[in-house]
Amino acid sequence: MHARIEAEFTGRGPILTNLPRYEKRGGQLEMALAVADALTSETNLMVEAGTGIGKSFAYLVPLIYWTLKEGRKAVVATGTKVLQNQLVAKDLPFLADHSDIPFKFEVLYGQENFFCRRRAGMVAQYGLFDDPDQASELERIATWASQESGVFEDYQEPISPGLKGQISRRSEACLRRNCTYYVECPYYRKRRAAEQADIIVINHLLFFAHLESAGKLLPEFGAAVFDEAQRLEQVAASYFGVRLTSIGLSLLCSRIYNPRRGSGIAPKLPGFPALKPKLRALIEETRLAADNFFMNIANLLKPYETKKRIRAAGCVPNDLEQPLDDLSGFLFEKAKDTDDENLSFELISLGDRVSVAKGAVVSFLDMADANSVYWIEASDRNDRVSIHSALIDVSEMMRNSVWNQSWTNILTSATLTVGKRFDFTAERIGFKGRTLWIGSPFDYEQNALTYVGHDLVSPKHEAWAERMPQRVGELLKVSEGRALVLFTSYATLNKTVEALEEEVSKKHTVLVQGRTSRNVLLDEFRFDTSSVLFATTSFWEGVDIPGESLVMLVITRLPFEVPDDPRAEAILEGYRRQGKEPFTAYQLPLSVLRFRQGIGRLIRRDDDYGVIAVLDSRIVKRAYGRLFLDSMPPAPVVFNLLEVQRFFENH
Ligand code: SF4
Structure with a gap:
């Protein structure tokens, strides 16, 4: 297998030489050989593969050889739909067409x-x-x-x-x-096709659903690849938590029976007139209890709050469990009585969902799991109220349910290390196994420049919010638009847009997150090559805009976790209990990873060029700034706008 892989990634194999833009990349061969080693020795492997390595081929090719040699299946789990589509619509069909050995792949959804x-x-x-x-x-x-x-x-x-x-x-x-x-x-049909496939593409969520179903959702597999592995912790933490919304519960009641409109499934039951009084009472009781429950929850929030951590069990009276229990019991009972199979199964399904809602209420109010964090959320007008929980520490669950299982795990992403070390990511997800770091093959020294606004005051200073937008405006003039400006909060984003929009829009289209959907924004940004996109959290990753549309990436502020996020707060407390300093142990490395995800938006292809402008002077003025600088690609660092101007004149 190793010889074939070596031939393939050095341009002597039958597959990759058919790629229109294929170039030999040392890092790609190194990764492919490491994946092959991991598979044959059944050792877990975590690989950070810098942007441009071509990591999907670097794991797919060895995976194909391995599945066919061993006669076992492999799953590839992605964090985003974009990558899932790329694997299923582009990479795997290409490999299937050009591989000298036949293999089958299939995609499975929830x-x-x-x-x-x-x-x-x-x-x-x-x-x-x-x-x-x-x-x-x-x-x-x-x-x-x-x-x-x-x-x-x-x-x-x-x-x-x-x-x-x-x-x-x-x-x-x-x-x-x-x-x-x-x-x-x-x-x-899909399940049967997956049974015949060698490689099954899924997403992270479906993988956790498979674990929760005690292994019933996917065919037996011998290897699992987690691409975009930087997302695993968050996905696992929320998957194994609860979430119940006031709107969801109200809709569920309407699906069963809406007395006002006479709609829902119940009126279709034979003998409904006889059931009507009882069901009407049950639905009204449930609705009343739900209204009170969510009103009490909303009352726990101060007028300006939309989210709050709950620290003690029984934060509101538990008057909802019993009505939900009565309602689900009634539905299950009527399901048994009805001869219409379709109606019967629908009643079971609705009863099951009511039962799950009851479980969420009980688990939320009891707060019995010391490794979970509990919180509530509400919209500004309190018309949407919800209860939540998530795992605080997923490491033990991941160790027992994933890393120590019989299959081999390969984790990969472009951002897993902090200062080229895997310790933080490995600790957060309890990973045990080999690690490998492979840098990006792009020529950052020639094609990129890092500008630091060292003369700006710290973002903690009020004056920063006044001066930073001015500097953004100056940078946009130098780059002639073509910029992605990243923020860590909507408040600063809106203030900056307010300060700059009139001037910037004279020459460039101004795109702002929240004004239209993410996909529309990204399409406009891609096609209007002088536009400027102002965005926050979700645009720090997954944005892939090669070429002239993005030559200036502005990081307005280092992305430290908001300390009032309930899960982040609970994690920080955990570190304190262990006698560790939470800033160094958690906030700093997490921020470095997010920062790296942000700067990874700039150079996407080997002919890309551009400037990373960091407008948070703490990166050079505070001791911890060194960790951010050491985690950056090797582009020259400058402190003067004239040098930025010179860079663009030369490109
Ligand atoms: S009930 Fe629906 S999902 Fe189940 S087998 Fe029939 S058609 Fe398929």
Whole structure:
């Protein structure tokens, strides 16, 4: 296997030489050989592969050789849909077309992404629509599903969210082999295809759902690759928590029975008139208890708060558990009594969801898990209130349920290290195994420049918010727009846009996060090559804009975790209890990782060039700034705008 890999990544193999822009990259071969070693020795491996290595091929090629040699399956789990699509629509088809050994791959999604013909038939039969237009919408979807994949992902039009929830697969409402549509069912067709595949592409969430289902969702596999592994901790922490919203619970009640409109599933039951008084009372009791529960929750927030950590059990009276229990019990009982199989399964499904809501309420109020953090959220007008929990420390769970299992794990990402060390990431997710760092092959010394606004006051100083926008304006003049300006808060973003928009928009299109969807913003930014995009948290990663549209990346402030985030706060407390200094042990390394994700937006291809402008002078004035500087790509560092100007004149 190693000889074939070596031949492949040195331009002597049958596959990669067919790539239109393929160039030999030392780092790619090094990574591919390390992945092959890990697979053959069954040792877990974590690889940081700098941007431009071509890491997906560096793990896919050895994975293909290994699956075929061993006759075992591998799963590849991604953190984002973008990468999942790239693997399934580009990389794997290319490898399948050019590989000298045949292999099969398949993509699997969560069950909510699959059209369920049985449930859809029932919705149509009983007219369970939120509005009459949904009848024709469902007809179009059903026709499409009968001819195409039946995976909503592939449907070209938007689907009404209420309808989608009613016609997608739900485990507890699925008849499985007893279903009339089992053979052509999109979900089982995919499952059967996955059984035949060598490589199965999923996302991180589905991997955790597989763990939670005690290994029932995926076929048996011998290797798991986690790409975008920097996201694993957050995904695991929220997956194993709870979330219940006032709106979700209200909608669930309406699906069962809405006495005012006479709608919901219940009126379709034979003998409904006899059940009506009891069900009406149950629904009204549940709604009243839910209203009180969420009102009490909202009252725990001060007028200016939208989020608050809950520190003691029983923060509000538990008057909701019993009505939810009564309601689910009633639904399960009626499910047994009805002869209509479709209605019966739908009642079971609704009863199950009510039961899950009850579990969330109990778990939230009891706060029995010392390794979970609990909090509440509400919209400004308190019309959307929710309760939440998440795991604080996922390391032990990950160690027991993932790293110490029988399969081999490969983790990769462009940002896993702090100062080229894996300690922080490995500790956060409890990873045990080999680590490998491979730098980016891009020529940062020639093609990039780091500018530091060293003369600006610290962002902790009030004057920074006044002076920083002015410096952004100066940088945008030098780069002639073509910039992504990253913030750590909406408040500063809005103030900066307010200060600059009039002037900047005379020459460039000004794009601002929040004014339209992320995809539309990124498309406009990509196609309007002199535009400027002002954005915050979610744009620090996953933005891939090569070429002239992005030659100036402004990091306005070092991205330290907001200390009032409940989970971050709980993590900091944990470090304090262990006698560790939370800033050094957690906030600083986490901030360095985010900073690296941000600066990774600039150079995406070997012919890209540009300036990283850091407007947080703490990077050179505070001792910890060294860790940020040491984690940056090797571009020359300058402190003068004239040098930035000279850089652009030369490129
Ligand atoms: S097998 Fe399950 S998911 Fe598929 S159509 Fe039947 S009930 Fe729906």
